[in-house]
Amino acid sequence: MAVANDGSWGRAWDYRTRAAAERGALSRCSGPNCKVLTSxxxxxxxxxxxxxxxxxxxxxxxxxxxAEASARANAGGGTTIVWQCTTRQRR
Incomplete structure (x- = not known):
């Protein structure tokens, strides 16, 4: 998942590699200076x-x-702006 300073975001899931997923998230992030924040x-x-x-x-x-609890803990609180799960997540 990638986010820009203006709050624009992009996400990608179900890719074969982390690098490909990160490229996908960055390509879907429409804001300036998008950065990958989590994989x-x-x-x-x-x-x-x-x-x-x-x-x-x-x-x-x-x-x-x-995932939301982890992000909130990392942020010291806050509001979820985007989330995603893989299609075949482990149960």
Missing amino acids: FSNGCGAVVYNRSINRYWGGSGATQQA
């Missing part, structure tokens, strides 16, 4: 925005809820 395999990823420090943070986990 995930057989699970989920999320990006959170913490308004008090004006920053975006990523996290990953086995479920959507775990």
